[in-house]
Structure formats: structure tokens, C-alpha cells
Amino acid sequence: MSIPSKVPPGFRELTGASGFAAANGPWFEKIDGGRAIRGFLPGPQHANALGIVHGGMLAAFLDSAMGTAVFHTLNRRAVTLRLSLDYLGPGRLGDWLQAEGEVVGHDEHVAQVRGRLYGPRHEVLTGLGAFALLSRQRTVMPRG
Amino acid sequence: MQPAQLLDDRPPDGFLRIDFDRDRPETTFNSHIGTLYAKRGPKGTRDEFVLGFRVHQHMCNPAGGLHGGMMMTVADLVGTMGGGTLVGLRKFLPTVSMTFDFVAPAKVGDWVEGRAEVVRQTRSLLFTNIYLTVGEEKFLRASQIAKIPSGEGLAFGKAKLDRNAAAAR
Numbered sequence: 001m002s003i004p005s006k007v008p009p010g011f012r013e014l015t016g017a018s019g020f021a022a023a024n025g026p027w028f029e030k031i032d033g034g035r036a037i038r039g040f041l042p043g044p045q046h047a048n049a050l051g052i053v054h055g056g057m058l059a060a061f062l063d064s065a066m067g068t069a070v071f072h073t074l075n076r077r078a079v080t081l082r083l084s085l086d087y088l089g090p091g092r093l094g095d096w097l098q099a100e101g102e103v104v105g106h107d108e109h110v111a112q113v114r115g116r117l118y119g120p121r122h123e124v125l126t127g128l129g130a131f132a133l134l135s136r137q138r139t140v141m142p143r144g
Numbered sequence: 145m146q147p148a149q150l151l152d153d154r155p156p157d158g159f160l161r162i163d164f165d166r167d168r169p170e171t172t173f174n175s176h177i178g179t180l181y182a183k184r185g186p187k188g189t190r191d192e193f194v195l196g197f198r199v200h201q202h203m204c205n206p207a208g209g210l211h212g213g214m215m216m217t218v219a220d221l222v223g224t225m226g227g228g229t230l231v232g233l234r235k236f237l238p239t240v241s242m243t244f245d246f247v248a249p250a251k252v253g254d255w256v257e258g259r260a261e262v263v264r265q266t267r268s269l270l271f272t273n274i275y276l277t278v279g280e281e282k283f284l285r286a287s288q289i290a291k292i293p294s295g296e297g298l299a300f301g302k303a304k305l306d307r308n309a310a311a312a313r
Contacts, residue, residue, distance in 0.1 A: 018201075018204075018206050019201055019202055019203065019204040019205055019206065019211060020177075020202065020203050020204060020205065020211035020213055020214050021205075021211070021213075022202075023176075023177070023202045023203075024176070024177070024213070044170040044171070044172065045170070045171055045172070045173060045176040046173050046176075047170075047172045047173055048172060048173060048174070049164070049172065049174075049236055050236060050238070053173075054172070054173035054174070054217065054220075055217075055220050055238075055239045055242075056173065056177075056213065056214075056216050056217025056218070056220045056221070057173055057213070057217065059213060059216040059217070059220070059242070059244075060211070060212070060213020060214070060216060060217065061213070063212055063213060063216070064213070079212075079246070080212050080244075080246050081245070081246055082243070082244065082245050082246065083212075083216070083243070083244045083246075084241075084242075084243040084244075085241065085242050085243070085244075086240070086241045087238070087239055087240055087241065
């Protein structure tokens with residue numbers, strides 16, 4: 001797939017996405033000194049009735065960036081236990097949006113992560129999350 | 145709507161597809177993520193507004209569970225659309241803040257329902273609690289603060305329940 005020209009240098013498309021992430025991508029990532037930054041270019045399929053990026057899409061994207069931060073910081077896979085989000089400004093279609101997370105604390109089971117999602121001009125979404133750390137062998141099992 | 149979609153989703157009695165994109169040239173996020181349904185029940189009952197959908201692969205994470213982003217999107221919608229409906233607002237309510245607790249997973253084939261409970265309405269804000277359930281089991285707990293815009297605002301995304309499709313069944 002051709003990479004849209006608005007993607008800044010250093011960002012690679014996340015390949016191998018499936019399900020929800022694939023249906024709502026492409027998503028991009030840049031690793032910058034051990035820090036993971038994710039980005040995507042919102043299109044009409046990400047819009048709500050107001051013509052700005054849907055809050056659910058922003059939530060999904062920030063969540064993914066925060067989960068990735070856990071992986072890059074602690075080298076552990078994690079699942080989201082709790083996420084608290086504040087919507088600060090609109091995400092505009094056609095603007096390159098970036099999200100990143102920072103692990104602010106953790107024990108053996110849970111990591112605390114701060115996240116931010118921002119556009120070229122302003123902050124869009126800020127979040128605080130608790131992520132359950134999976135043991136290194138375990139895969140996530142669906143219920144039932 | 146594609147009849148195949150309806151067969152695939154097998155919505156329980158009373159659920160009608162929500163048509164988010166009437167008169168819109170392009171599909172927006174609420175339609176893009178999958179077909180969402182709603183059911184209206186008697187005023188003041190638990191089922192006064194219920195949102196529902198069938199979990200498909202394109203809503204899932206690589207492990208085959210319902211993606212957290214999908215859960216959050218639907219919970220957001222249950223708060224603004226469902227909570228707004230409960231208090232008689234037909235305006236678009238922008239979300240100010242949300243908190244989600246991911247209590248359990250859900251999987252492909254599950255029929256998910258979402259219900260909102262209004263905690264308090266002020267002149268400019270609506271506070272709601274939201275639960276997503278499969279059967280009797282809660283799998284997502286959320287709380288939301290939505291803004292009530294002054295004036296008329298935008299009618300809720302022109303979203304309408306698709307009664308024609310129901311009549312055709």
C-alpha cells in the first residue's frame with residue numbers, strides 16, 4: 001500500500017494488523033530512542049456527525065499507543081484494565097495525529113501509563129490508564 | 145441494508161438498525177465499525193434505550209476478543225445517544241470525559257447490549273454510567289461526562305432507527 005504523503009519521516013506502517021486495527025488503519029509507528037510514537041491520518045471513515053474524528057476512534061488509538069509504551073518500556077505484553085480520558089480539542093480530518101504513552105509506575109502485575117494524543121496545532125486527548133501485565137508466555141484468551 | 149448483514153447479525157426481537165448516515169455522501173465511523181442496532185422500551189424501564197450489536201472478526205483484537213477500541217466507541221455512543229434519549233435531548237452531545245473499566249472480554253458471535261443510566265443532568269452537562277453486557281454478564285463499565293450544547297445544536301447525527309428494514313422482515 002502506498003504511504004500517504006502526510007506521514008512524517010521515520011514512521012513505518014504497522015503491518016500484520018488484523019480485525020479492528022486493520023479495519024480502522026493504516027496506523028504508523030516511529031521508535032525514537034526507545035520511545036514509541038504512533039500516528040494516523042484520519043479520513044471520512046473516522047468521522048462523527050460533526051465531521052471531526054470520532055471520540056471512540058481517538059480512544060482506541062491512544063489506548064494502542066499506551067499499550068505499546070508498556071511493551072517498549074517493560075518488555076511485557078499488557079491488556080488495558082482501566083482508561084480515563086479527557087477530550088481537550090477536536091481531531092480534524094486530514095490532520096496527521098500522533099499518540100504516545102509514558103509508563104509512570106508499575107509493579108509485577110499492573111503498569112500505570114499516561115498518554116497524550118495531539119495534532120499539528122493542539123492537544124486532542126489526554127489519558128491515564130492501568131494496564132495488566134501478562135506473563136511472558138501467556139496469550140490473551142477470549143472469554144468462554 | 146444488505147439482507148445478508150441482517151441474517152449474520154440475527155438481532156433479537158425489537159432491535160432496529162441505526163441509520164447514522166442518512167443523506168450523507170460518505171460512511172462515518174459509527175457505520176464503518178459495524179452495524180449497530182437499538183431497541184426502545186417503555187419509559188422508566190431498564191430497556192428504555194438499549195444499543196446492540198453482534199461481535200464480528202473486524203471488531204476484534206488479534207487474540208479474537210472484542211477490541212477495547214470497539215468497546216469504548218460503543219460505550220461513548222450509549223452515553224451520548226442513549227443518555228441523551230433518556231433525558232429527552234435529541235442534540236449531538238460532545239463527550240468531555242470518559243472512564244472505562246475493562247472487566248471481562250467478549251468474543252466473536254456474542255450479542256452485546258449497552259445501557260446508560262443518567263446520574264445527573266445540569267444545564268450544560270450530562271453525567272451517565274454505562275454498562276456493556278453479554279447476556280447477564282457485564283464486561284465493560286464506563287462513566288461519562290458529556291456537554292449539552294446551548295441552543296438547538298446539531299440533531300443527533302440524523303441517526304434514525306431503520307423501521308423500513310424491520311417492516312420488511
